[in-house]
Amino acid sequence: MIIGKVIIIPIIEELFFRKVLITKMKIKFNALLSILISSLLFSLVHLPYIHKSYIALFGGLISGYIYHKTDKVIYSILFHIPWNFLVHYSKYYYVPFIQ
DSSP, rough: OOHHHHHHHHHHHIIIIIIIIIIHHHHOOOOOHHHHHHHHHHHHHHHHHHHHHHHHHHHHHHHHHHHHHHOOOHHHHHHHHHHHHHHHHHTSSTTTTTT
């Protein structure tokens, strides 16, 4: 279960939200708007947990920026994996800025 949450899901999410969505949206919109829309959609996927949705929006913006600057999805994946690890383990240990 932890492998799915921390490794597999971030890979799938990054491939879809960054590689597919941002790449397709940049054809019609500028990079900033593409990153914003992708990040908003990414945060909606994390509802109904509103606190996770805010975290996902912030993480999506960072990940979108990384993808835009490098044009390589591997770097946004490498950002996302430790991000999910931290968010997952904050349930078991008190991490004030995530709780």
